[in-house]
Amino acid sequence: MKLPQHANVSSGVDRRHFLGASLGLIAATSLGGLARPASAASPILLPPLPYADSALAPVISANTIGFHYGKHHKGYVDNLNRLLAGSDLADLPLEKIVAAVTGKADKTAIFNNAAQIWNHTFYWNSLRPNGGGEPPVALKQKIEASFGSVDALKKELATAALGQFGSGWAWLVADGDKLKVVKTGNADLPAAGLKPLLTIDVWEHAYYLDYQNRRADYVNALLDKLINWEFALKNLG
Structure with a gap:
């Protein structure tokens, strides 16, 4: 597996504090599988999938x-x-590793791998069998206040996912009381102060075996049938 050579860290943004505002809170609740064993210097573990591989x-x-x-x-x-x-x-722990190496050129390889572990675990939890449909009422109200409708949000997520040139991620995030859609490249995560609620992986390995170059078909099917609104609501807190 060929890894990206450089993390796609946005210039002029203090990315080193993003965990304190967002990811650390989620990791302590929704992504408990990211925790490593209590013994010092024990290896980072591959979190189990939240469902069967089929x-x-x-x-x-x-x-x-x-x-x-x-x-x-x-x-x-x-x-x-x-x-x-x-x-x-x-x-x-993983979250502290990512925070410690974000934006450090000599730690790019560590950042790429650590951030991708976090991103992928978050992605698996952003999906569920028989997902899609209507979000829970509390989340739907937030979506409608920020985007006008659930369909409008889905369209904006699809636009971000399809508009990401090359590899990366499309995210639904909370920015204070408002919800937003952002996209990041390679292993990068949302900027400081944005709390991730769910994500769509648009690296080619996420869809190419099933959809070849038809990224749009993958994204639209995922949004219609697999997206885990309950996970987003849990992260919203």
């Missing part, structure tokens, strides 16, 4: 899950543990 079919096949989760996601975990061995970061 549970998202036919939108995302078991074959795609096998490669995406079993090869790519696992590869980030294996690479990160190799990169951390013997370092002063080796006994830190």
Whole structure:
């Protein structure tokens, strides 16, 4: 698996504090699988999928899950543990590792692998079998206040996912009381102060085995049939 050579960190933005405002809060609740064992310098673990590898079919096949989760996601975990061995970061939880290396050119490889572990775990939880449909009332009200309608939000998420040149992510985030859609490239995460609610992976390995170059078909099917509104509401708090 070939990893990106550089993290796509937006210039002029203090990205080093993003976890304190957003990701750390979510990791402590929704993504409990990210926690590492209590013993010092124990390896980062591959979090289990929240469903069977065939549970998202036919939108995302078991074959795609096998490669995406079993090869790519696992590869980030294996690479990160190799990169951390013997370092002063080796006994830190994942979120603190990402925060410690964000924006540091000499730690790009660690950032890429650590952030991709976090992003992928968040992505798996952003999907669920028989998802889509109407969001819970509390979330729907927030969506309507920010976008006008659920359909308008889905259109904006699709536009962000399709407009991301190359590899990256489309995110629904909370910015204070308002919801927004943002996109990031490669392993990058939303900027400081934005709380991720759900994400769509638009790296080619997320869809190419099932959809080839038809990213739009993948994104639209995911939004209609798999998106996990309950996860977004839980993250909204």
